[in-house]
Amino acid sequence: MGAKLLYIEDDKEIADFVRGLLKERGYEVIWLASGERAVEEASGCHLALLDVMLPGLDGFTVGQRLKKAEPALPILMITARTSIDDKLQGLQFADDYLTKPFHPEELLARIEVLLRRFRTSGAEPMAVKHLLVYEQENRIVNGDSGEEILLTGKQFHIFHYLLRHAGQIKTKEQIYEAVWNEPYLEGDKTLMVHIRYLREKLERDPAAPEVIETVRGIGYRVRA
């Protein structure tokens, strides 16, 4: 892969093992033990991995500075804080977060998801089942037939929203409010109708959808 990661962690033991793990996966890693030089080192990086508890400048401040300097740089926060404490403060700028102690596999998985979401080169399409999605160009191609699939504005919005949160289940309220930008009213069928049309265009078999999964009782999910 060869993506360049900025990793800021003050605990040397953890840092050593995470660096080993990341290098093994082919990432290039710049490790800093404190956040002082974070902004300078961040240029050219594809992702920042940031511990909340740092000596000197704390992780929240460093993260906010990074996001200001490099808005396109995804930030993954690693926090050792208790879950009821200050989590939201960290999430305002962070694109994802992980609590210590994390499983190495989970860290790798999250990094991959973030890199894919923020990938700058639009040339490489993202594969979702039989579909090829060119995010930069807002283009979706049916991999089976090679034909381009044309979506209406709302259909595209819905699909894009689910794709951006690939792997996560989104409830109908969340999707509706993100796409229509207004509060969801109980019993509104608009979203269901749109998803039905969307599936008719995207799915091989709209009766047994694979791209947009229905998670019964909860919502919908797209898995990349």
Next chain:
Amino acid sequence: MKGNGPKETAAKFRHSLLSRYLLIVMSAILLLPIIISLSSLSYTFLGGFLKSGESSEPKYGNASQMESLWHEEAGQLRGGENERIERRLRELKERYPEASMFWVDGAGETRLVLASGEEGYPVPERWTASEAIRFMKASVNGDPFTVVAFLGEEHEGPDFMVLQMPRELFLSTEPTGSVIYYGLFVMALFFLFVMVSLLFFRRIRRRLLRLQWAMTLRGDGGLPRPIEQSKQDEIGQLEGAFNAMATHLEESREREREEESLRKQLIANLSHDLRTPLTVMNGHLHSLKRDNLSADGQEALKQLSGKVGDMASLIDNLLSYTLMTSGKYPLRLETTDVLRLVRESAAAWYPLWEKEGIEADIDLEKTGGPLEWRIDREGFKRVLDNLFQNVVRHAADGGYLGITVEGEGNGRSIAIADRGQGGLPSGKGAGIGLAIVGYLLKEMELDYRMERSETGTTVRIQPRGG
């Protein structure tokens, strides 16, 4: 502020409301004589001006003046000077035409009678003792007003002269209008005093209301804010005291906040220090996994990995519980659609359930309308997290998790059911998690009941008393 001694007391008294009200009362009292004399002056002036020529006094002075005049006249006459007496009486009759006069000589014979037309008691021709007494009896305090005077310098008699005059001539002709005028003046004065007092108290009232409003007003931290101090009087001092209190409250709130943040910092540090070794352990376990271990070794590794996870959540729960029960985690209760929150929480947990082979049966749709409770979002999410985590950790063997709405209307409850064979192990890790659930739900005025059986555990959450 203190210790300025009498000077300040004097200044205080000068500024006090009491002294100011006393000033109003005193000026009213002092002004009263001035205004009364002014009013009578103006009345005299105005009255003289308005009623010029129309005397208000009785025409011939009052009755006693008339009486002494008659006696005086009698004193200048002598018995026997009949000519002179009659001439004088005629002159007097001309002066007092309304009066009737006569005189009686020493022999008791009535001489000149100068009548006025309307007679009182008939005048006898000859005067006997009984006639005289009858006449006197009829005349005493009667109308007409009667004066009997013996002639002679020493009023030695026996001749006497009589004057009779209608009493109405002696009544004062003062007009009654002047009394009303006077009363009105006093009333106006009284009203002026009431108005000034009213204005005085109205201002006091307004300032007190302002103070009351300031006390009920809440600033940023839910504390009253200091207000502008207006004057040096009692209310001004009250405002000053109020400001001092507000500042004091603000300070103690500040101290509390500092303690709170210190405590939070401590717990955050503790959390970090406890988790760092666990993270390192996870790393080493990960490296071990790639070695060629025996099946037993792999199993031991899996157990170890699981225990690291348990340990982490135990630390989290323990620290959370400490924060919460010491009141350092204030709940913000808002009316929230609970079903939506449950669905979102389930969405986050679903991938893990899939991984653990737990079939999730979620049905929150069948009952109409959103279910709205007053809850703290984060707190309620925490409750769900702890309950779901218990299912994953202790009831994954049942392979089932059901989330449903039961009941109807406002009494609806949320039920979370599993089919774990062993049920929840009491006091083993689950304890602190459930303590948090219990604490948070109690704070949000919700009840929860847990039913354990051979076939699984069901937790029901519902509004208190529902």
